[in-house]
Amino acid sequence: MYRNLSTVLQKRELRTGQKFHCTIIFGRAILSTQYCIVTIERGYHSENGVYGYRPKIQKHFEVGAECLANRAKYSNFYRLVTAYREHAHKQANINPISLKKPAMLPELLPKKFGLNLSDKVSFRNILTTNKSEGTVKDALDILNKVYSSTMGAEFSYLDTEEEREWFAETLERCHDEPIDSDTQKAILKEMLKSQVFDNFLAIKFVSFKRYGCEGAESMMAFFHEIFKLSVHDTLKNIVMCMPHRGRLNFLTGMLKFPPEKLFRKLRGFSEFPDDVQATGDVTSHFTSSVNLNIDNEKLHVTMLYNPSHLEAVNPVSMGKTRATMHALEDGAYSDREDAQWSDKVLNLQVHGDAAYTGQGVNQECLAMSYTPHFEIGGSIHIIVNNQVGFTTPASRGRSSRYCTDLAKFIAAPVIHVNGDDPEMVIRATRIAFKYQRKFRKDVFIDFNCFRRRGHNELDDPTFTNPAIYRIIQNRQSIPDRYLENLIESNVVTPEEGKSIIQKHTDYLSQALMQVDNYIPQPTYFMGKWSKMKQASSAVTTWETGVDVNLLKFIANKSVQLQSDLDIHPRLLNTHIKARLKRVENDKQLDWATAEAIAFGSLLYQGYHVRISGQDVGRGTFSHRHAMLVNQQTGSIFIPLNSMVEGQIGKIELANSILSEEAVLGYEYGLSIESPTTLPIWEAQFGDFFNGAQIIIDTFITSGETKWMTSSGLTMLLPHGYDGAGPDHTSCRVERFLQLTDSKENKPDGDNVNIQVANPTTPAQYFHLLRRQMVRDFRKPLVIVAPKTLLRHAAATSSFKDMGLGTSFKNVIEDSEADVNEVTKVILVSGKHYYALNNHREVVGAKNVAIIRVESLCPFPILELLQEVQKYKHARTYIWSQEEPQNMGPWSFVKPRFENLCGRSLKYCGREALSTPAGAIGYIHQREAEEVIVKPFTIE
Structure with missing residues (x-):
């Protein structure tokens, strides 16, 4: 009780020795039929272990019936407010395309709490408002405005009382904070630019799937506010990831991505300079890493490349954020379990609603978000809630009420906001940003919007969602509606709106005219990577020895x-x-x-x-x-x-x-x-x-x-095959070799995509x-x-x-074999060599040479050819492996060896199987002996 009381008292301006009357309430119930005088003392809190104000109950008084009634009303009002904070998000108007209006929750009716609309109640220490008291109706007006308007919030499950109280107070204050005209003009501009971009591409590139932002343009208000808040905090870097939806709008509009580069790609040319060895990627995966000037302050924003595998980029963005923190020498990189994170880097994650619910990587990311060596001080998440996954409606796409319910896994607060209300998006962004900066924890914004043209611009969404799309097709666009509102409010003039539209249309038109003369600039091997380069096609030996x-x-x-x-x-x-x-x-x-x-x-x-x-x-x-x-x-x-x-x-x-x-x-x-x-x-x-x-x-x-x-x-x-069964034996080396870009008909240089050794x-x-x-x-x-x-x-x-002068050997020669006696050469990779070598010693097979292939990719054909040529009398060449024939390196090694060495290669190993290994002991032992003996007996 004292701890809760202390929290309340610290909101007041206190003096040592000060006395005042208070009613003691515990949770939703009245503690006793007494009131007391509390003396404030400065001292040590035995319960929470901190030094500060300590309340001391000095005197108790019995109270009469009238006082009891007032106290009961006060307690019931407290319960009503608590219920609103906990449940009112369920009746909030957060869906811009709802088929029906949200109904008032019966559990939030005043009569459930023994209150009438005309009852007078005190707001002190319960509601954060300019009023000290009023009727229950007055309170409901405030509560509905805060918790049931075009924004709702879930925060009652937060870990600490401090967080819960902070969230309630911040929500209740934010609705009284006006959105200034400069901010209104700025977000109008970004939304109109996004709309212009979509319209421009729809005319100039009719068959292009741009995954536009139509129906979600208020997302630009979120980005604008995040950037502005960041530069007025300590932040210098934002590392972010984002799926397809609205990506190109955001890149070309706010992240300074050259539209010429995009248009060049759409005309079939590479996004890279002509001398670069790269295949490129689709436009919806494009990225930017740019210095922005926000209110005369520099902010570096990096958006990561995004593959089409949904949500896979999220942990990548977290890892890059931590590395960026380390680069800024803010102590994020440490062997200490309690290492702190940086104040100068923010991780920002943009998600899709269906993907965030459906992809398991999100649960994994949240599970590691607060663990040592992976914590980055919390991320800000915004889920672009299209209310449909491809063509699947939310009712079929998840089992939970909200697409953000996974956030409760780590007790992260969620702010639900209606994308039709750009200014409420601004308020939601401010709350999320303040929470992340204060508590260094994850926070979510559920940004409810819609896809005006379905999954992409070539799709017909009415096949599967006719009712919703009847509503969407009859709606005015969000930027146009907001422009009209600002004109009516005398914030902008119609001419100013037309000017924004015309300027961005001209900007894109000019970029399109310059496509033929545009030369893409390299955006790699810069900054800390300036000493790096693309590997050459030559084979290079790197001395790695040490004194x-x-x-x-x-x-x-x-x-x-x-x-x-x-x-x-x-x-x-x-x-x-x-x-x-x-x-x-x-x-x-x-x-x-x-x-x-x-x-x-x-x-x-x-x-x-x-x-x-x-x-x-x-x-x-x-x-x-x-x-x-x-x-x-x-x-x-x-x-x-x-x-x-x-x-x-x-x-x-x-x-x-x-x-x-x-x-x-x-x-x-x-x-x-x-x-x-x-x-x-x-x-x-x-x-x-x-x-x-x-x-x-x-x-x-x-x-x-x-x-x-x-x-x-x-x-x-x-x-390694050691009898451990099918799931603890093989690293599936064949899969990695299949993923390499090694060539079968020419020697590999250093410039392969991955190395396998x-x-x-x-x-x-x-x-x-x-x-x-x-x-x-x-x-x-x-x-x-x-x-x-x-x-x-x-x-x-x-x-x-x-030691000095030594290096990695792609191939290890057989130093024990006599080149003049060898008639059979066995090629092997890895631990299997030791079993073969031991068997050779046991049987005394002096005519057999065993060559170890240590590097599989790049495939060391030049070194292999040099070794093979030593054995002039060799007639048989064998590849020996523990793995089944359809696994291991065999299918990779065979064509390369035969094409480039000009010799036939025989297979010795387990027969093809559907599993890497069996789990029957005597069969494993028999196979283990066979794969060792057979290479020495086969001719």
């Missing part, structure tokens, strides 16, 4: 403990002491040690490393232990971040939620922002990437080809990681990562293998 003394220093530092760290006793022997012993003996360096010194060497050079995934700090197979947890306090220590004093490069170990699509999208977003950070995503098991296939297909493997967007994202996908030694892994950052270009890398090799006695390396 051995430095490597030993890093290896020792990777397990150096703080003096007060209470480490797990098992780790002391199996991790700390074991690594120190390996370093001292300079032999048998395992996978985890090679990884640690690869990370450490990059940090030492000033690069950053971020590795995310499920329990990556420890590692799925309990091998990494890059973060050490104090067994007494639970605090985390990361040795690699304390190698040297004043260390710039840091590693961030981001243990993620149990998600693939959102987390991988987040890491991709981070990767395209920063060329100085090595972002790594590790799957718990290789085939778990399936949950993120949309991100892989539409961003990682195709982003550079479509958009000239570079990424150095690295994916670690544990792979299957390393067999820790040193090879070391060089792969370092190569990602050493080169002057960035490419995504898929590493077919080991499981059993992590602790395999034969899969070790020495410091010499990683």
